[in-house]
Amino acid sequence: MAKLDYLLSILWLLRSQKKMTAEQLAERLELSVRTVYRYIDTLGMSGVPIISESGHGGGFRLPDSFLSVPLFFEPTELKAMEHSALLARQADYPFTDALEKALTKIEHRLQESQLEDLRRHVGSIHIPSPSQSALLHPILRELEQAVARRETLILQYEKSFSGSAEERHIDPYGLIYRLGKWYLIAYCHQREALRVFRVDRMNSLSLTGRIFEMPEHFSVHDYMSRIHEYQDQNPKTKTMEPTLVTVRLQGRTEVLDAICNQWFLQPYLVTRRTDDEAEFRMHPDWMLQYMPYVLLSFGRGINVLEPQKLRTILSETARDLAAYYED
Numbered sequence: 001m002a003k004l005d006y007l008l009s010i011l012w013l014l015r016s017q018k019k020m021t022a023e024q025l026a027e028r029l030e031l032s033v034r035t036v037y038r039y040i041d042t043l044g045m046s047g048v049p050i051i052s053e054s055g056h057g058g059g060f061r062l063p064d065s066f067l068s069v070p071l072f073f074e075p076t077e078l079k080a081m082e083h084s085a086l087l088a089r090q091a092d093y094p095f096t097d098a099l100e101k102a103l104t105k106i107e108h109r110l111q112e113s114q115l116e117d118l119r120r121h122v123g124s125i126h127i128p129s130p131s132q133s134a135l136l137h138p139i140l141r142e143l144e145q146a147v148a149r150r151e152t153l154i155l156q157y158e159k160s161f162s163g164s165a166e167e168r169h170i171d172p173y174g175l176i177y178r179l180g181k182w183y184l185i186a187y188c189h190q191r192e193a194l195r196v197f198r199v200d201r202m203n204s205l206s207l208t209g210r211i212f213e214m215p216e217h218f219s220v221h222d223y224m225s226r227i228h229e230y231q232d233q234n235p236k237t238k239t240m241e242p243t244l245v246t247v248r249l250q251g252r253t254e255v256l257d258a259i260c261n262q263w264f265l266q267p268y269l270v271t272r273r274t275d276d277e278a279e280f281r282m283h284p285d286w287m288l289q290y291m292p293y294v295l296l297s298f299g300r301g302i303n304v305l306e307p308q309k310l311r312t313i314l315s316e317t318a319r320d321l322a323a324y325y326e327d
Helices: 003-017 022-029 033-045 075-090 096-107 112-123 136-149 220-227 253-260 284-296 308-326
Strands: 051-053 059-061 151-158 165-178 181-188 193-198 202-211 245-251 269-274 277-282 302-306
Touching: 003 022, 003 033, 022 033, 022 059, 075 096, 075 112, 136 151, 136 165, 136 181, 136 202, 165 193, 165 220, 181 220, 245 253, 245 284, 253 269, 253 277, 253 302, 277 284, 284 308, 302 308
Parallel strands: none
Antiparallel strands: 051 059, 151 165, 151 202, 165 181, 181 193, 245 277, 245 302, 269 277
16 A cells, blocks of 8 residues: 555544554554554644553544544545546546546545445446547647646647648647537637637647746636627616527538537527528627638638628628738
């Protein structure tokens, strides 16, 4: 056993047996008495209030106030952690193995009746197999570490349908898991703006060693919330049905699949009428601010049937881009 396991075992024995001598602890743990004293000193230096009583009937014990402190987890807490591990594996969480290893250590400390009860609860829930490949784990780990270090990355990112990858220099701000996909929010140096990148389209990434400074008040949660804030933007309309606009799109099946699978558009998807047509309902401000840039990335693969306002904005945006690059 590792040293930490022995320390926890001593605490567990003192909690359950009330009082034990160094010789008794050594016998139970198959250690030398000298090693037991050394571990007792370690626990004392770490702040555990172990009381040492000398003489006949003496030994080590924990104060009554410490006995009331939970040393391990309640059954409901253990069940929640086990279920979290199942959900983490389904989500292709890159540190699932470490989580399951930690839970295994906890299980080794449970009594057989506790372990059997835990297994019944865990077996009552079935989580489908991961939707994404475990091949994403290495790149997810690198991204998580780069976010923590605030290190600029060079990314080979595959564009939709083109099949080709382009190089992006990005400052990674945070990872998001939503609707079966992992996304990275990052500042793109080429676009000079924040972008959301799908992790499964990242062919490779390399570290630059350059440390960036994240905006002081930036929050991944707040950023994602702002994307949908138009649903409840005007306090005066909180009790009324908001005015929404219908967006009808027509295009190749694979193009519509890609658009409908965009996680930030899925809340607005009303129906896929046919294989080549889809309908959305959204706030007009949101439509005008974001949809032109989403749809332009698909080129002639998509056609806006309605509203005319969106068709006009798309046309104007395309002309502006053409004029910009002709200069």
